[in-house]
Amino acid sequence: MPDMTDRQAFSGLTVLDFSQGVAGPHATTLLALHGADVIKIEPLEGDWGRGLGKIEGDHCAHSVAFNRGKRSLALDLKAPDAIAAVNKIAAKAAVVVESFRPGVITRLGFGYEAIKKINPSVIYCSVSGFGQTGPYSKRPTVDGLIQAFSGMMVMNRLPDGTPWRQGMIAVDVTTGLYTFQALSTAILRQFRFGEGCHIDSSLMRAAAAWQGAKLMEWVHTEGNPQPLYMPAGSYKTSNGYIMLSAMRPHHFRKMFELIGRPDVAADPDLQTHENRIKNAPKIVKALNETMPARTTEEWIALLQPNEVFCERVSNYEDYLAHPHVKETGAVDWIKQDGFASMPIANIAGLPPAREDPARHHAPHVGEHSRAILGELGYSAAEIDAMVAKKAIVVPSLPARAAE
Amino acid sequence: MPDMTDRQAFSGLTVLDFSQGVAGPHATTLLALHGADVIKIEPLEGDWGRGLGKIEGDHCAHSVAFNRGKRSLALDLKAPDAIAAVNKIAAKAAVVVESFRPGVITRLGFGYEAIKKINPSVIYCSVSGFGQTGPYSKRPTVDGLIQAFSGMMVMNRLPDGTPWRQGMIAVDVTTGLYTFQALSTAILRQFRFGEGCHIDSSLMRAAAAWQGAKLMEWVHTEGNPQPLYMPAGSYKTSNGYIMLSAMRPHHFRKMFELIGRPDVAADPDLQTHENRIKNAPKIVKALNETMPARTTEEWIALLQPNEVFCERVSNYEDYLAHPHVKETGAVDWIKQDGFASMPIANIAGLPPAREDPARHHAPHVGEHSRAILGELGYSAAEIDAMVAKKAIVVPSLPARAAE
Incomplete structure (x- = not known):
């Protein structure tokens, strides 16, 4: 539940988050850490981003990192009961985020035009590989392919000229930051002017913006940028x-x-x-x-x-062991269900994780399905019926289900 | 001058920007592109970031990229007349940003405590290498050293294990994004709750946050992360x-x-x-x-x-030549004084550069000194006297001086 008393930037705001993987979820976890109530809509089997690398239960390190502070509502977006529940959230959400391949969310009935009808000042953000328009818009892609496409691998090339891919999903993570940039400013416009908008964020644009000075330098030096200094x-x-x-x-x-x-x-x-x-x-x-x-x-x-x-x-x-890192509290160690203690790299402008460890919990699949539907007015019997019809998933542990 | 009619997120807000180089300027150029009036305070000889790589007049590609949309006021921060002018701006600024080595700005008289006295709800942001506290806080550093310190070079290592530095100032650029994240949310808190704050942003924290999932993965896999998939x-x-x-x-x-x-x-x-x-x-x-x-x-x-x-x-x-990039308007080409046309990588959530090319102008050293001082109430004769005393710099071209 949103806490209106904590005076964080996004306190009291609801975010309906259909995004999966890394880029969209990274942006929305930053919204959550700044106080928004981010409702993560997941398919019954969970976000595919839960399976990146070594798995622990229904999480991997990446899904923990990029889903902190959210609540999970796991449902079948084609089941009528689930659609009705999502529409109730959509009507009151300040922000909606989705990362399906362009066209998919409209077919599911939750496209920008559909949501705008029930929520005129909504901020609607689509996150994709190549953007919502143009010849490549429906082309499937992943981080590494945009590293290749954007020139990043050539920028990062080896001494012999071999293009080199970074050992992390650098474009996905960076797209989360540019998407957050777009969302936080759109939220301020919503506050000041009552306006919503449709944001078209993409891995392609984020990769290019991150390398924006290098693109200029490439043109200015006719493709032969020099080192800034030597050695x-x-x-x-x-x-x-x-x-x-x-x-x-x-x-x-x-x-x-x-x-x-x-x-x-x-x-x-x-x-x-x-x-x-x-x-x-x-x-x-x-x-x-x-x-x-x-x-x-x-x-x-x-x-x-x-x-x-x-x-x-x-x-x-x-x-992690460095005395300066330790003394400045740059990293906090927080317990995550199913994992040993995990390091949280504290972010400038956010309270350190140690001051509010519960906010750094990354939800299990459907962990908050019952609680969220309860807040929407569904009775326990109605929720049980939705579970029986496989329209939603709730955690199997009674302790959690009783939440 | 700020345009209050354009309904951008930060329209009407003044930013007093002492930052130089890349990280701070990147954050404040995003504030400017979202409508803030960013007054760039430069030393008489200009921001040192104007000399990164191939130089054209008083700019390089990097200084163009990270100073778009700002106005430049070049002055000697030790001259009494200049100090008085800066204090007038500080009293009305929503945001103050600085990137001196920790301790320097306080000695100059513009530290957080001093500004807070004349501007109680100010958002004050310090950007540094290692942060404002701890044993390394005053250690001089640059992008490459934080790539080394943060584990980034090992993440990006070659097949034989050799640590590899990225071919761009990746940490500086990313620190700009995390700093913007902190500033945009602080501005929303200032709007909603009337509160200011002191933000301690650093290259060290930004590098770690960007690699936050990798830090978790490293701990979770006991230092042996596997590729996410193969090939x-x-x-x-x-x-x-x-x-x-x-x-x-x-x-x-x-x-x-x-x-x-x-x-x-x-x-x-x-x-x-x-x-x-x-x-x-x-x-x-x-x-x-x-x-x-x-x-x-x-x-x-x-x-x-x-x-x-x-x-x-x-x-x-x-x-830059790709049909999808062209067709989607992902890049616009904008004329910058002294340069051939330069590519602007358009950013999600911002109007494309082609719709407002003037906003993408990166100022010359002191280009707006006269205009800004005039708005503060200084007469032309007073400004001339400050120029004669070398307290400020105004551009030498009469056409500009007449602005």
């Missing part, structure tokens, strides 16, 4: 990798003097930004020769106090 | 690369039948998700053998109609 990369040490970055001109000289390579610091071929870019292989060669001689920690102890920009290359375990 | 990667064709993705189980079989490798489709070692992950090298080997036999376009013509997920690996030139 800026990771180098092997005796026990790992160190990232070195000589952003300001004086950093270059200082770095090479400190690591015992005054010959490079003074090399006449490397005294200007342009020359360092042009003769980058000389710099890379010198660092590859020199950096393996000491540990990462020894180099950092030498370079950092002299304001040469450097950092240990960490994995997630290092990050 | 999902790019393969050489006779004229480029193709990205292949067998998300659903039946895609795997269909893909290998269609490319003429029924032996792989039927391989008893590859019939379950678990076995395909375990025996991934067999799949990769088969694709490396087979895919170079035809062009990318031939493969796509064969696979796509059968709903096997595949996509050409494009660069930015391909993206």
Whole structure:
């Protein structure tokens, strides 16, 4: 139930969320963490995003991350009883989000025009791969394909030019952020001006917007963007990798003097930004020769106090254990049903997870079906009848069903 | 000047923006594109973010991308006249954003506590590398170092395990999105409840939040996350690369039948998700053998109609020229002073750039100094005196100065 007393941005707002997977759910979990009552409509078997990677019950790590704070109503969108219940929610929702392939939601009867008739100021957001219009609009796609399509894999390419896909669903996650950007501003317009709208969000647009400066740079440099500075990369040490970055001109000289390579610091071929870019292989060669001689920690102890920009290359375990991360409360550890304690990366502008751990619960399939239908005025007998007809799913555990 | 008639989310709001570089400016350019009057406070020599890569006058591609829609007031923050002018703006601003190293803005006299005294409901946002507190808070950093620190380079690592930095300032850009998330919700709280706040946004937190599901997955799999499905990667064709993705189980079989490798489709070692992950090298080997036999376009013509997920690996030139991108208006081309026409990746929820090209102008250093000071009540003679004292900069072109 929405809590109107907590003074969060979206307190008191209902969100009808048909979205599945990652992009849409990421946007709506941010709405939920900022106080909205997000009702997650799932098919009887659950959101397909619950099966990404290692599974624990009806969740995986991704479905926990992108469904925190929501309530789940699992139903068959073709069953008349379920359709009637969804329409009751649609009539009062501030926001409706869906991520079916373009055209599908209209056939199901919950398209923008249909909802607008019963809810004139609704904010309706469609999230898709290629957008609602154009020749590719109905083309099936996934994160990796948009990494390929958008130029992201070429941007992230290896030294030999091989295009490289990121080891995470970067476009999906980023689409969640751009979709949230569209939703939060639309909600403010709804508050200020009483207006709704139809938002056409897509993986394609989000990937391009995220790379917007790179697109401009590509045009401006006629396809030959230069590194912003040199060196800026990771180098092997005796026990790992160190990232070195000589952003300001004086950093270059200082770095090479400190690591015992005054010959490079003074090399006449490397005294200007342009020359360092042009003769980058000389710099890379010198660092590859020199950096393996000491540990990462020894180099950092030498370079950092002299304001040469450097950092240990960490994995997630290092990050989670880092004293600065711990001391600043950047990560909280929250219990999720069926999982060991899970790390929550706290987000700027949101209360830290430790202050409201219950809000970070990601629902089981149909966990709140009974509660939500009860709020809509359905009696327990009516709900039981819907379960018997397989129009809805409620959790099998009596303790939950009694909620 | 703010336009109160356009009914954008932030119409009528003034933003006092001290931020430089990319992360803060990215957030405030989104505020400007959604209607806010963002006054960019720059040092006399301009934001250092104007010098990232190839330079054109007082801009580079990055500074254009992340300063669209703002007005520039260039001044010396230590000159008494400039300080007085900034305080006038601070008193009426809905939002103040700064990205100095923690502690600096307080010494300059514009810290949260100082602004709050003259503007009790102000939203004050600090953007930094490691946040405002903790042992690393004053450590200098840049995008690449946070890619290293946050685990991002390990997530993005090469097949041999080498950590790999993305070819763009991914953390800076993403921090802009998380900062915008914090600002837009804080503005809604300011509207609804009359409350201000101090937001502590950082590159470190944004990088971790963006990888939040990966952090959970790392813990859940004890540091050994598996690919979400197999295959999902790019393969050489006779004229480029193709990205292949067998998300659903039946895609795997269909893909290998269609490319003429029924032996792989039927391989008893590859019939379950678990076995395909375990025996991934067999799949990769088969694709490396087979895919170079035809062009990318031939493969796509064969696979796509059968709903096997595949996509050409494009660069930015391909993206910008793509018929679907053109037909959907995903990119508009806008003239920027000093540049050829520049591509604007249109963002979901915002009017397309072609409908309001003037809003996509990124200001020159001090371009609006005269206009802004005039609105604050300064006479032309007073402004001239400030210029003579080097307290402010106005553009040297008479046409602009007359604005």
